């Protein structure tokens with residue numbers, strides 16, 4: 241059941257202790273939320289568990305697998321094969337179409353995009369209600385952009401989904417849509433962790449970790 245584990249892990253940047261985590265254990269199969277005030281270390285936490293940042297002390301375990309022994313390029317490969325990311329500001333390429341944005345990662349890592357991947361990208365965009373997938377990103381609404389970003393995050397079948405404030409720039413209807421999709425992914429057995437201040441998200445979480453000044457203040461389990 242436990243997917244992510246950190247024990248006695250810390251991150252020091254510029255001689256400042258940014259994260260100090262005695263014991264973090266988060267399960268897959270449910271919506272996990274990381275909350276806390278600005279500057280608490282939430283983004284640093286995401287960077288650490290995704291291997292973009294090596295902890296100064298301690299190790300990150302995904303199931304029994306530690307990122308510790310991997311060099312930077314191996315960690316980067318592991319990340320692109322295992323993690324789907326969703327961001328507050330979508331991080332889409334404005335000059336590309338919706339479909340090309342969803343396929344972009346694959347076009348970097350494969351010399352040719354297979355028909356299966358293209359079909360999956362089209363199916364996800366359709367499932368998420370994105371009209372006219374050949375239109376340029378700049379012509380989509382914010383809600384549609386986050387749906388495109390969701391499709392991009394899921395097209396590689398990642399086992400881990402990390403979202404950084406995914407609802408912060410959306411209206412309630414679109415925010416709800418994103419939360420429901422993330423919950424549905426968790427229900428499929430994936431590991432889902434969302435960084436969020438949004439009460440809409442926190443209310444839907446099965447498990448919330450509150451971080452303050454780099455330390456976990458409390459954790460709460462919900463019946464949601």
Ligand SMILES: Nc1ncnc2c1ncn2[C@@H]1O[C@H](COP(=O)(O)OP(=O)(O)OP(=O)(O)O)[C@@H](O)[C@H]1O
Pocket residue numbers: 253254256258276277278279280281282283284285
């Ligand atoms: N590269 C760095 N060097 C030094 N300090 C850093 C670095 N990156 C982040 N910090 C500091 O680490 C602390 C935590 O930053 P982080 O971005 O993880 O917080 P956060 O909880 O995600 O904040 P926000 O909600 O505002 O995005 C902040 O005090 C920040 O200034």
